[in-house]
Amino acid sequence: xxxxxxxxxxxxxxxxxxxxxxxxxxxxxxxxxxxxxxxxxxxxxxxxxxxxxxxxxxxxxxxxxxxxxxxxxxxxxxxxxxxxxxxxxxxxxxxxxxxxxxxxxxxxxxxxxxxxxxxxxxxxxxxxxxxxxxxxxxxxxxxxxxxxxxxxxxxxxxxxxxxxxxxxxxxxxxxxxxxxxxxxxxxxxxxxxxxxxxxxxxxxxxxxxxxxxxxxxxxxxxxxxxxxxxxxxxxxxxxxxxxxxxxxxxxxxxxxxxxxxxxxxxxxxxxxxxxxxxxxxxxxxxxxxxxxxxxxxxxxxxx
Amino acid sequence: xxxxxxxxxxxxxxxxxxxxxxxxxxxxxxxxxxxxxxxxxxxxxxxxxxxxxxxxxxxxxxxxxxxxxxxxxxxxxxxxxxxxxxxxxxxxxxxxxxxxxxxxxxxxxxxxxxxxxxxxxxxxxxxxxxxxxxxxxxxxxxxxxxxxxxxxxxxxxxxxxxxxxxxxxxxxxxxxxxxxxxxxxxxxxxxxxxxxxxxxxxxxxxxxxxxxxxxxxxxxxxxxxxxxxxxxxxxxxxxxxxxxxxxxxxxxxxxxxxxxxxxxxxxxxxxxxxxxxxxxxxxxxxxxxxxxxxxxxxxxxxxxxx
Amino acid sequence: xxxxxxxxxxxxxxxxxxxxxxxxxxxxxxxxxxxxxxxxxxxxxxxxxxxxxxxxxxxxxxxxxxxxxxxxxxxxxxxxxxxxxxxxxxxxxxxxxxxxxxxxxxxxxxxxxxxxxxxxxxxxxxxxxxxxxxxxxxxxxxxxxxxxxxxxxxxxxxxxxxxxxxxxxxxxxxxxxxxxxxxxxxxxxxxxxxxxxxxxxxxxxxxxxxxxxxxxxxxxxxxxxxxxxxxxxxxxxxxxxxxxxxxxxxxxxxxxxxxxxxxxxxxxxxxxxxxxxxxxxxxxxxxxxxxxxxxxxxxxxxxxxxxxxxxxxxxxxxxxxxxxxxxxxxxxxxx
Numbered sequence: 001x002x003x004x005x006x007x008x009x010x011x012x013x014x015x016x017x018x019x020x021x022x023x024x025x026x027x028x029x030x031x032x033x034x035x036x037x038x039x040x041x042x043x044x045x046x047x048x049x050x051x052x053x054x055x056x057x058x059x060x061x062x063x064x065x066x067x068x069x070x071x072x073x074x075x076x077x078x079x080x081x082x083x084x085x086x087x088x089x090x091x092x093x094x095x096x097x098x099x100x101x102x103x104x105x106x107x108x109x110x111x112x113x114x115x116x117x118x119x120x121x122x123x124x125x126x127x128x129x130x131x132x133x134x135x136x137x138x139x140x141x142x143x144x145x146x147x148x149x150x151x152x153x154x155x156x157x158x159x160x161x162x163x164x165x166x167x168x169x170x171x172x173x174x175x176x177x178x179x180x181x182x183x184x185x186x187x188x189x190x191x192x193x194x195x196x197x198x199x200x201x202x203x204x205x206x207x208x209x210x211x212x213x214x215x216x217x218x219x220x221x222x223x224x225x226x227x228x229x230x231x232x233x234x235x236x237x238x239x240x241x242x243x244x245x246x247x248x249x250x251x252x253x254x255x256x257x258x259x260x261x262x263x264x265x266x267x268x269x270x271x272x273x274x275x276x277x278x279x280x281x282x283x284x285x286x287x288x289x290x291x292x293x294x295x296x297x298x299x300x301x302x303x
Numbered sequence: 304x305x306x307x308x309x310x311x312x313x314x315x316x317x318x319x320x321x322x323x324x325x326x327x328x329x330x331x332x333x334x335x336x337x338x339x340x341x342x343x344x345x346x347x348x349x350x351x352x353x354x355x356x357x358x359x360x361x362x363x364x365x366x367x368x369x370x371x372x373x374x375x376x377x378x379x380x381x382x383x384x385x386x387x388x389x390x391x392x393x394x395x396x397x398x399x400x401x402x403x404x405x406x407x408x409x410x411x412x413x414x415x416x417x418x419x420x421x422x423x424x425x426x427x428x429x430x431x432x433x434x435x436x437x438x439x440x441x442x443x444x445x446x447x448x449x450x451x452x453x454x455x456x457x458x459x460x461x462x463x464x465x466x467x468x469x470x471x472x473x474x475x476x477x478x479x480x481x482x483x484x485x486x487x488x489x490x491x492x493x494x495x496x497x498x499x500x501x502x503x504x505x506x507x508x509x510x511x512x513x514x515x516x517x518x519x520x521x522x523x524x525x526x527x528x529x530x531x532x533x534x535x536x537x538x539x540x541x542x543x544x545x546x547x548x549x550x551x552x553x554x555x556x557x558x559x560x561x562x563x564x565x566x567x568x569x570x571x572x573x574x575x576x577x578x579x580x581x582x583x584x585x586x587x588x589x590x591x592x593x594x595x596x597x598x599x600x601x602x603x604x605x606x607x608x609x
Numbered sequence: 610x611x612x613x614x615x616x617x618x619x620x621x622x623x624x625x626x627x628x629x630x631x632x633x634x635x636x637x638x639x640x641x642x643x644x645x646x647x648x649x650x651x652x653x654x655x656x657x658x659x660x661x662x663x664x665x666x667x668x669x670x671x672x673x674x675x676x677x678x679x680x681x682x683x684x685x686x687x688x689x690x691x692x693x694x695x696x697x698x699x700x701x702x703x704x705x706x707x708x709x710x711x712x713x714x715x716x717x718x719x720x721x722x723x724x725x726x727x728x729x730x731x732x733x734x735x736x737x738x739x740x741x742x743x744x745x746x747x748x749x750x751x752x753x754x755x756x757x758x759x760x761x762x763x764x765x766x767x768x769x770x771x772x773x774x775x776x777x778x779x780x781x782x783x784x785x786x787x788x789x790x791x792x793x794x795x796x797x798x799x800x801x802x803x804x805x806x807x808x809x810x811x812x813x814x815x816x817x818x819x820x821x822x823x824x825x826x827x828x829x830x831x832x833x834x835x836x837x838x839x840x841x842x843x844x845x846x847x848x849x850x851x852x853x854x855x856x857x858x859x860x861x862x863x864x865x866x867x868x869x870x871x872x873x874x875x876x877x878x879x880x881x882x883x884x885x886x887x888x889x890x891x892x893x894x895x896x897x898x899x900x901x902x903x904x905x906x907x908x909x910x911x912x913x914x915x916x917x918x919x920x921x922x923x924x925x926x927x928x929x930x931x932x933x934x935x936x937x938x939x940x941x942x943x944x
Binding site: 052053152166167168169196197198199200201202204205223224225226227228229230249250253263264265266267268 | 767802803868872880883
Binding site: 491492495496497499500501502503506511514515 | 708710718734781
């Protein structure tokens, strides 16, 4: 991270990722999925991390939570949660933290939920594990949480099994599960991309208001700039394992600086573009410094 | 009109040989399997040059001689050199196993693809598909060994007929295996796409489904090779396979077994070890192929230990 | 490009009162996927068929492509009823109605190189080798694929390039009509935009008609001449693209459009929200299918299914209170 940004930032970040490198050691060679990623999420704020497939978004989420699947491994860097470096904790300490201090919301809720337990039981289990509640209280907390994610008739619905829920409902249950222990940081990885548009908007509105109520900081990983513009405070653009630009949302959308950001944003515009139909060139991934172009607006130099 | 100026970087493909060598380096047991089978094949190919004695010449002067400097593995009841016979046996046993397995794949595989692709459809092919499965059910209801004996008995005792019997009893395995493959592959979008592109049904089966279904068949075949050796030897052991004095592991054991009770263990033991080693070698190769050909398990092969 | 399309000439595709019910095993009930849908597509015109899951839009596409039999109704292609063809005729027709799939990777055979995938429709039709090579080069040029991809395998190229291959295959036999089944929804933003631009360019050059199926209204914004909005197997609103984006005349269209998230932090819009969940297509309500969720509902709405009626300016709506649907601009200022 540049000196300029470090000086401007307040003392404790909710989540601070510094110079993170994650590699996959495959039979075809070493793949550098993350190549020195640095990010900072302030308490109570939402950082939108945009990037296309292959940018390293999911690897970043996995690296922060320290659940990178083999043959991948974090080789360098730190991920600091309120002053504690997650990369340095023991497996036991980490297990206590996951779900309680830092939680993850993933897409495909049906894969995430246990088909053999009612959603009430699953929520109560999380509450018992992390909040040390006894059985009755945990159940009450589960129902309360279902009400918060606007599941109609939560008392009765708590007895429903995952297959009885629609996609939008199941996604809300997953959100309830992530938020039930009131984590201080939430990572949401493309969590609404599989939903219908009307449902997506409802789920996002809900997530946002819950995160605000709980004062939780969050990292919203997505490839949809619409989501970032509508819900996030800050934005970071990830490309081939590097952050190319990071800024306040208003500053970014008013004047994106990096050529990649500009092309990405233009892909969302409604103006007809004529015949520029050839596949776009990959951007240069030279290692260059981030430079501050406006207060809090950093852009990686172009070679 | 704008022309494309972009050149797409050729992605680095992990070469098949490279992958193979990585697997051998990381899994020593697999390397051992390849070593065993390579050794057996080399011995079989060059048997006439290697063997110390003629495997079919009996020397009545030295019947049932224990292992010694001149006869490393001893001699059998007719005075034939056991080392020479064990080595020479590999020729016929491997030949029968390879050809038997090959024919069972060639017969069972295509039928299985057709059975799977047309399963549950209306019309002629649907009926053919159903019919084949019922025939396979009936065949598989018999114990493999009993069925093979009956076939050899009916066709006449010869190496060729043992091959036919092995092909016949194994074909239903490939019929089922490739049927399952075809059943799941036919649901894939690229099959719809092939149909929309105007492909006829049989062309879809052999041009689109088949190339995506061969990997499991290859894995199965390599494991089956070991079983085929066992079956060949078994048939000879009960007298339904290759006849004495042609060197063959099963018949060697059959002959040698009579001497076990009187304490001469070597005529039966050494061909038995040969069979065990061959079956083990093929099984290990099968496992290694599964690791290399299955895209999910392939990810476990890593360049460095994580 | 004329926003009207069709302009007087006979339509390329005419779907008349299409109904498709899927029977449920061991039951007299059925899934009412499509409940009476009519539309036309003119030469060189794009109709965007938009709807969420369960709207029946993909079933309409399958019927048009002859991949499934209809329950009732007619599908006329160049004036000829194609809904009840024999297998041979159906195969011959496939040359003229082609499909571009949603998942470009899944729709390509993983064991076939890009070059042979593009050549395949030509091989199937026994085009000779020299002509085939010429045509593959031409197709490659049309979809702006670099030559270097031809001997690669599908998993070795990006999703955007894969979809270009899918399009090249689809146009290989010079079809009149392309059915585009969510061709961009699996793609990254830049690739999505490039594919849309490519499709617009190809339509202009080759005069194809498009039936563009999608769940995302925004995708249709500059490719579609007209938009038809589907909900539970019915078209609830239809009209020129521009007009639909400016002013929605059905509550469902309004809800869809107000859910679109624009990449602009200065215009966070007021949501027009529907209550509850979509009814089951096995047990449809008696009146308007939206009645249980609609904020504008009155008793009359439940009396019977409101027909799709002309409301002027080349538009139709199936809402009896279509004049009361709030205008997007009013909503924006109110927010």
